[in-house]
Amino acid sequence: MIDQELERWNATWREGAPAPVNLPSLAERERRLLVAWVAIDWVVGLFLLGFAAWIWFAIGTPVMRFAAVGIALLTIAALAFTVVNWRGSLAGESASATDFLALALNRSRARLRYIRFGWWVLAADVAVIAGAAFVELRDEGAARIPAMLGMAAAATAAAASVLYWWGRRERRRAERLATMRRALADGAEDSE
Amino acid sequence: MRDKDRELERVLATHAAALSRLAASYESRPALREELLQDISFALWRALPSFRHQSSEKTFVMRIATNRALSHIAARKGSDLKGTRPVNFELMGRVPFMTDPILEVVDPGPMPEEEAANMQGAARLQTAVRGLPLAQRQVVVLALEGMDRDEIARVLGISEGNVAVRLHRGKALLKAALGEEP
Numbered sequence: 434m435i436d437q438e439l440e441r442w443n444a445t446w447r448e449g450a451p452a453p454v455n456l457p458s459l460a461e462r463e464r465r466l467l468v469a470w471v472a473i474d475w476v477v478g479l480f481l482l483g484f485a486a487w488i489w490f491a492i493g494t495p496v497m498r499f500a501a502v503g504i505a506l507l508t509i510a511a512l513a514f515t516v517v518n519w520r521g522s523l524a525g526e527s528a529s530a531t532d533f534l535a536l537a538l539n540r541s542r543a544r545l546r547y548i549r550f551g552w553w554v555l556a557a558d559v560a561v562i563a564g565a566a567f568v569e570l571r572d573e574g575a576a577r578i579p580a581m582l583g584m585a586a587a588a589t590a591a592a593a594s595v596l597y598w599w600g601r602r603e604r605r606r607a608e609r610l611a612t613m614r615r616a617l618a619d620g621a622e623d624s625e
Numbered sequence: 626m627r628d629k630d631r632e633l634e635r636v637l638a639t640h641a642a643a644l645s646r647l648a649a650s651y652e653s654r655p656a657l658r659e660e661l662l663q664d665i666s667f668a669l670w671r672a673l674p675s676f677r678h679q680s681s682e683k684t685f686v687m688r689i690a691t692n693r694a695l696s697h698i699a700a701r702k703g704s705d706l707k708g709t710r711p712v713n714f715e716l717m718g719r720v721p722f723m724t725d726p727i728l729e730v731v732d733p734g735p736m737p738e739e740e741a742a743n744m745q746g747a748a749r750l751q752t753a754v755r756g757l758p759l760a761q762r763q764v765v766v767l768a769l770e771g772m773d774r775d776e777i778a779r780v781l782g783i784s785e786g787n788v789a790v791r792l793h794r795g796k797a798l799l800k801a802a803l804g805e806e807p
Contacts, residue, residue, distance in 0.1 A: 438796055439768055442750060446769040449646060449747025454659060456637040456644065457630070460666035467667075526672040526689050529782025530763065533692040537699065609699040617760050 467519075474515045481508040496565045503561060507554065514547060534614045541607040548600045555592055562589075633670045640686045643770050647687070650754050650766045651694040657701070665693045680779055687767060688780045698759075753802035761795030764788055768795075 481504055488501040525536040562585045570578055637644070644665055652658040668689050676685050754765055767777045774788045781788070 436768075438800070442799070443769055443771065445747050445750050446646065447642070447747075449649070449751050454645070454662060456641055456662060456666045457634045459659070459663040460633060460637070460670045463663045463667035464670065526668045526692060527675060527685060528692070529688065530691050530695060530780065531782030533782075534695060537696060541699075606699050610695075613695060613698065613759060616758070617763075 471515070471519060474512065478508050478512045478515075481505075496568050499561070500565060503558070507558075510554075518544070531617065534610060534617065538607065538610045538614060541603060541610055544603050545600070545607060548596055548603060551592075551596050555589065555596065558592075559589060629670070629674060632673055633666075636669060636673065636682065636686060637666060640683065643683075644686070644690055646751075646770070647690050647694065647766055649751055650762065651697060653752075653755060657697075661694060661697045664697060665690045668693050681776065683770075683772065684776050684779050687770065687772065687776075691763060691767075691780055749803065750799075753799055756802060757795055757798055761791050761798060764791040765795040765799060768792055 485501040485504040485508070488497050488504070492498075525533050528536065562582075566578060566581060566585075569581060644662060648658050648661045648665065652661050669686065672685075672689055676682070680688075754762060754769070757765060763781055764777055767780060772780070774785045774792075777788045777792075778785045783791075
């Protein structure tokens with residue numbers, strides 16, 4: 434059966450293609466952008482691993498070696514997350530919209546769990562820094578304490594800001610995905 | 626040029642107009658629309674090697690584009706669940722029918738009322754489609770692109786019956802928006 438309304442609208446609809454853009458060049462731009470992001474992740478990660486190695490070998494006190502291990506472990510965890518996250522965010526593209534929404538929502542919730550884990554790691558980090566400062570104060574005196582605590586406070590504040598901003602963004606995304614999923618599911622129930 | 630890139634160019638050339646219209650149905654702001662098209666093009670580049678021809682190429686392309694549009698809505702900056710303004714069809718001389726709260730998530734772009742009064746033809750239809758609730762909009766956009774119920778059902782992962790109901794409602798809303806007789 435020919436749907437006359439759709440036929441009529443269809444003709445008008447096709448007149449309405451926005452000005453053509455060079456889609457292959459857009460794909461290429463996005464590809465370069467993602468490559469740059471991934472490269473930045475790895476450059477920063479490798480720099481931090483190098484920094485941890487330098488602390489281990491060049492300074493070599495027990496406290497600093499402990500800090501070096503902490504930096505290396507956190508860097509490896511972050512790089513592993515980066516790999517998993519990139520793979521995940523590019524998966525399920527060709528699934529149906531219903532499946533894709535479910536997948537996107539699960540992914541968003543997983544990221545929120547990761548962010549919550551990040552807050553725990555940060556809290557543990559603060560405890561370790563406090564312990565290291567105490568050992569430093571007991572064994573070496575107070576000379577390096579202000580610089581040590583200053584750097585630690587700056588790094589902790591930066592990490593907390595990133596976690597806060599990212600968490601807020603991710604919560605908003607999860608909320609919107611859940612709203613869309615509910616709305617689309619309601620539409621499905623209505624018609625069954 | 627690699628085979629994958631050549632294939633992408635062919636697919637994008639074939640479906641460019643449809644993709645542009647689909648993007649415009651979900652995003653009114655030109656800069657963000659281009660961003661959405663960029664996402665879609667890249668997602669197609671990624672997904673093309675996995676295309677096994679179990680559905681038509683158009684179904685495959687529209688699935689990816691629709692999914693990217695959903696992601697775009699979810700991730701869009703500056704959109705607020707409370708602070709957005711739904712399209713006011715009353716200013717187009719129509720009966721207002723927009724009560725679906727999902728509208729508030731979908732299109733918080735510039736208010737189209739000022740433009741709407743002077744709009745004609747395709748632009749007016751595009752604005753009216755953009756004002757539809759998401760569930761109806763998805764189906765109407767795909768139907769306007771010439772897809773049949775079976776194809777739409779495959780793209781959205783819903784039953785054909787569900788497509789029929791959503792299309793029926795979507796058309797009724799669209800008619801009201803465009804001031805046509807029911």
